[in-house]
Amino acid sequence: MERSGGFRIEAQEKGCRIALFGDFDFLALQKFEKRSNALGLDERTVIDCKNVDRLDTIAALFLVELQHKHSLTLANTEKIERTLELARKYPIKELPSKDEGGFIAKIGKEASKKFCFVVAFLNFIGELFVKKVSVFFKPKYFRYKEILFEINQSAIKALGIVALTSFLVGVVIAYQSAVQLKLYGANIFIVDMLGISILRELAPMITAIVIAGRSGSAYTAEIGAMKITEELDAMRTMGFDPFYYLVIPRIVALVVTLPILIFVADISGVLGGMLISNTQLNISFGLFIDRFNEVIALKHFLIGIFKGPFFAFLIATIAIYRGFMVKDDTQSIGKNTTKSVVESIFAVIVCDALFSVIFTNLGV
Amino acid sequence: MDVIRVENVKTVFGKKVVHDGLFLSVKEREIYGLLGPSGCGKTTLMREMVMLEPIHSGSIYVLGENVAKISEKKAQKLRESWGVLFQFGALFSSLNIAENIARPLVEYTTLSKKTIEEVVAFKLQLVGLKPSDAYLYPSQISGGMKKKAGLARALAMDPKLLFLDEPTSGLDPISAREFDRLILQLRELLGLTIVMVSHDIRSIKDTMDRFAIIDNKKIAYEGDYAGIANAKSDFIDTFFKEENEQ
Structure with missing residues (x-):
């Protein structure tokens, strides 16, 4: 049976040492994320993952990001390293920003949409009229x-x-x-x-x-x-x-x-x-x-x-x-x-x- | 420990008997296949496992819980610990791809927005989509992309148990093989147990540890690919023998 995951903060003279353990998934990460903001993480910090049984990709992504930001040390086993590897694999870390256009662009889009709607409706009426007329000449199309x-x-x-x-x-x-x-x-x-x-x-x-x-x-x-x-x-x-x-x-x-x-x-x-x-x-x-x-x-x-x-x-x-x-x-x-x-x-x-x-x- | 255990399951639609006494078990960290001819009830069995379809008689244990007699609270916990990929993706049409993937994380965790965005960007790339596709809506993307996005959503919480309904159908061969590699890698790194319905013989050969063939309302065969030669069924003969002769 897997232990539920968690973390222990062990202060040391040079920087702090954080030991992670158990099944370190997003549930454990939720608590860790909140604490990590308050901790003064820097390059002397060591995050010890040796006692982690399983690291999910959400937690792995977070750790990689922390390492990148504070250039701290991650102490890993080989298995955890492979999960971290996967988290490092993709270069793009953020979603591209949404391009919604300005106010004028929005008005323009909306106006062109309305215009297209009117044109499409006229189109429909026109087609309907043509088909209606033709139905009188081709009674077999009249579906009784x-x-x-x-x-x-x-x-x-x-x-x-x-x-x-x-x-x-x-x-x-x-x-x-x-x-x-x-x-x-x-x-x-x-x-x-x-x-x-x-x-x-x-x-x-x-x-x-x-x-x-x-x-x-x-x-x-x-x-x-x-x-x-x-x-x-x-x-x-x-x-x-x-x-x-x-x-x-x-x-x-x-x-x-x-x-x-x-x-x-x-x-x-x-x-x-x-x-x-x-x-x-x-x-x-x-x-x-x-x-x-x-x-x-x-x-x-x-x-x-x-x-x-x-x-x-x-x-x-x-x-x-x-x-x-x-x-x-x-x-x-x-x-x-x-x-x-x-x-x-x-x-x-x-x-x-x-x-x-x-x-x-x-x-x- | 068996992750899933199906015991004497019988399924009846109206007067039509679909399953008549199925037994099978899925072990931990296993990639398990449900195979069989069209209409044999593979997808129905999977739907019964995820509590979408009632069971006529018999029982199915998923992660130790009997899904036929489960309390709503336990059922909810179970639902949070698995991921399901539907055949056509079943993305929420009112949300864009990024929102679809982020939905379970937003709903069930207190992670910060930034972390969730990172996870979304990662999962998109993991399944072979580009982060620039994130803001497209399901109606604007192709069937293959829907499937990949559906997988990304199923994987959003890194579930321990994954149900895949024909994951490689409708994908081009390159994407299909990448998909096979991906699930093998995920299984190894995250300790996933995967149950999938598939007709893709390559993916059956390459990824599945064991599979069950449902034919004529019963399990015609349960085991690995090597043992298939000794099994007897019309479906097995046509489906596997031809492949082996090639």
């Missing part, structure tokens, strides 16, 4: 099976969460407005309020946000992981264009299904509002629906549905593009997934704001 699979994955399985979220938002809006409307005795106007706000703005928006968080992030992570495992490269070498196999099916799937999801969100949102109107404002379901028929024009519903494909296109494009941006390390999947969700929600909101302005100016 993949599209149906994606519709199931990213839309049908999301029905529940979309309906529930929208229902709860309907409940919340109705609850908050009920208090205010009651004050004016304008109970029945809750129908107008809920109808227009949910059909026109809230349902499309909530659906888009839920889908961006749920399906968009999945797109990024899936494609990112495929990139890391070189699946995308394998597809390319076999002549399967990832645009036809992965990109277009996902975009088509979302564009087709988001309006349907919005329709479901409309129903459950209004249902939530109706329930609260009934309990809080004593508006019966029959009255609610009669009033709904009277005051809510069809255009509000159609505008809400109309936004769907646009939102879907933004979410799917950004998510897939972010997937392709994943680099060859695991962290970048997480980073790009986060960015994909944040960017697609932001894009959806910007798009919605644009629609608001346009529709208002058009008078619809």
Whole structure:
């Protein structure tokens, strides 16, 4: 059994003498390193390693460095000497200093990175457009099976969460407005309020946000992981264009299904509002629906549905593009997934704001 | 004293039996090989030794501890006393090479930053990397470099026990032979015990003291290179006999 390592300081008239013993590894070195700074080591110091059973390379490196710095004497056995030899073998003792460049260089690097990002995104949109057009002339590239699979994955399985979220938002809006409307005795106007706000703005928006968080992030992570495992490269070498196999099916799937999801969100949102109107404002379901028929024009519903494909296109494009941006390390999947969700929600909101302005100016 | 002792180990994945009663032992300061055809469970056995994979039945003793029934405290101590090199390096992708190698030292010791840097520079050169590579990230380097950096990380604390999973696969022949020399030298100077999975016949011949061949769920052979002629197994026949005829 090896003794655990240690050291003993034996002061002598000329300089000091330090005896090391046992299994002198990094654990023993930790204590020795702290002490050695306080000791006045000089060329008269002797470090005696004769009782060392085993010297690890970490300790050996330290001793060699001490010898070099203070030109002290190391008393060794042959075996220890060979370990020290190994520690002396490589001439470079320090890591080169990091060259990070100055402040200006950093700004330049960051700016060029951002510029490259914009160019790459335009590139992606361009390629997507070209491939999309060509798909209409070559219907065999239209992958029905993949599209149906994606519709199931990213839309049908999301029905529940979309309906529930929208229902709860309907409940919340109705609850908050009920208090205010009651004050004016304008109970029945809750129908107008809920109808227009949910059909026109809230349902499309909530659906888009839920889908961006749920399906968009999945797109990024899936494609990112495929990139890391070189699946995308394998597809390319076999002549399967990832645009036809992965990109277009996902975009088509979302564009087709988001309006349907919005329709479901409309129903459950209004249902939530109706329930609260009934309990809080004593508006019966029959009255609610009669009033709904009277005051809510069809255009509000159609505008809400109309936004769907646009939102879907933004979410799917950004998510897939972010997937392709994943680099060859695991962290970048997480980073790009986060960015994909944040960017697609932001894009959806910007798009919605644009629609608001346009529709208002058009008078619809 | 046996550094590792495998007793009657059985491994089952779902319905598939991978190992059915393995026995082997690794002695101190030995370079021990785990060989066998693809899918025979060499890497699985190694993963069981380092507590990454549960054992269905039987027991594995590493440095005197039964890894199947070990307390968390003892397991942690065990983990600090071995180094593991994975087949593809398994470097932490958020850290650069220098940080990868320094990580165990920073975590487990109170050595000064300067000493740790010296150790990192030394270990980089020891495994055949240049100190100027220190600030590259794993995504920026080749597979061979990843492997060398992974070895440098496994060696960071000068462990007494080293597990290597196909250390020379993916290396060019010159690096592979240098690697063989390196582990022989480390074994001699530091008293290492090395367990490795390998398919590299040169490295088996040159470095291994003894090895076990796992074939058809059992140990088909355990011993040194000289004794292989008397062993019978399809894998041994094709793998070793052809080499000997050359």
